[in-house]
Amino acid sequence: MRNLAAVLLTLVAGPALSTGLDVTVSGQANGTIHIDLFEDVAPQHVERITALASQGAYNGVVFHRVIEGFMAQTGDVEFGRMGQDMSMAGMGGSSLPDLPAEFSDLPFERGVVGMARAADPNSANSQFFIMFQPGYFLNGDYTVVGQVTSGMEIVDQIKRGEGANGAVVGQPDMMTTVVVTQ
Numbered sequence: 001m002r003n004l005a006a007v008l009l010t011l012v013a014g015p016a017l018s019t020g021l022d023v024t025v026s027g028q029a030n031g032t033i034h035i036d037l038f039e040d041v042a043p044q045h046v047e048r049i050t051a052l053a054s055q056g057a058y059n060g061v062v063f064h065r066v067i068e069g070f071m072a073q074t075g076d077v078e079f080g081r082m083g084q085d086m087s088m089a090g091m092g093g094s095s096l097p098d099l100p101a102e103f104s105d106l107p108f109e110r111g112v113v114g115m116a117r118a119a120d121p122n123s124a125n126s127q128f129f130i131m132f133q134p135g136y137f138l139n140g141d142y143t144v145v146g147q148v149t150s151g152m153e154i155v156d157q158i159k160r161g162e163g164a165n166g167a168v169v170g171q172p173d174m175m176t177t178v179v180v181t182q
Contacts (some may be wrong), residue, residue, distance in 0.1 A: 001104050002133060006062070006064065014134045018069075019037045019038065019039055019046060019050060019058070019180065019181070019182060020034060020035055020036045020037055020146070020149070020180070020181040020182075021035045021037065021050075021053055021146075021178055021179065021181065022031060022177075022178070022179045022181055023035065023151075023175050023178050024036055024175070024176045024178075024179075025063075025154055025158065025173055025174070025175060025176065026174060026176045027158075027159060027171065027172065027173030027174055028157060028158065028159040028173050028175065029064070029154050029155070029156075029157035029159070029173050030154070030157075030160060031151055031153075031154035031160045032150075032151055032154065033130075033148055033150070033151035033152075033154050033155055033182070034149050034150040034151055035113055035130075035146045035147065035148055035149070036146055036147050036149045037049065037050070037113075037146040038106070038144065038145060038146050038147070040123075041102070041104045041106060041144060041145075042102040042104070042115075042143050042144065042145045043102070044099050044100070044102060044122060044156075045099055045102055045115050045143050045145045046145055048094075048099060048125075048126070048143060049128065050078075050180045051077070051096075052075075052077060052094060052121055052126055053178040053179065053180050054118055054180055056128075057077040057094065058074075058075065058077060058175050059078045059175065059176065059177050059178060059181070060081050060082045060083070060174060060175070060176070060180035061074055061075060061076060061077055061082070061174060061175050062074065062080050062081070062082055062086070062089060062168070062171055062172040062174040062175075063158050063159070063168060063171065063173045063174065063175075064076060064080050064089035064090045064161075064167070064168055064172060065084065065090055065129075065161055065165065065166045065167060065168070066158055066160050066161045066166050066168055066172075067160070067161060067165075067166035068128075068132070068160050068166075069132060069133050070131070070132060070133065070135060070166070071114075071129040071130060071131050071132055071135065072129060072130050072132065072155060072158045073090070073116055073127060073128070073129040073166075074127065074128065074129070074174075074175055075116065075126045075127035075128045076089055076091070076092045076093065076126065076127050077092070077093070077094050077126045078091075078092025078093055078094065078095075078126075079090065079091055079092035081150030081174065082172075082174045089172075090127070090167075091092070091164060093126045093127065094124075094125055094126040096125065096126075097125075098120075098123045098124060098125050099115070099122065099124045099125065099143075100122045101117075101121040101124070102123050102143045103121075103140050103142070103143060104143070104144055105140070106144040107134070107136055107139050108131055108134060108135040108136060108138040108139055108142070108144065109131065109134050109153070110131055110132065110133055111130065111131060111147055111148035111152050111155070112130075112131045112144055112146075112147055112148075113127065113128055113130050113131075113144070113145050113146040113147060113148065114129055114131070114138065114142045114143060114144055114145065115127070115128050115129075115142060115143040115145055116128060116129050116142075117142065117143075121141070124143055128145060130145060130148060130155050132155070158173045159171075159172055159173045
């Protein structure tokens, strides 16, 4: 569905700039993950992620919730920075207001990047997650913002958490740098 829409948009408006992220990870996993962001699917969420990345807000933020066979979550720029008290990691966001949901018909496949949120569908802020496996139960209930296009082997190496919530114990992996690409 997205490919057809992109082709039609290109025919009408000309080629659009494709925005992405290069996420350099260190810890148990080491390397760079490239994410293609879907500004045509979730423009407000992509704008938020790229603004935070451009400000350096994601640099040094850990993967605080990592569930085997499901996903790796990061992006808590308030409480999830390496070197801070990690007991609150995952409970914060940015100083910017929460975003309204931008749900789509794109499925949560392996490598899809989605926005984390609380129970309120309009509560996404800065946190996002990368799928290890398909999670179709998320379809239509969480905002899809992108897709890993290279470095999925790095995602697969991210340190797993423990228990049903996947809280990472000890030294978590972190996003050393997050750079916006075109």
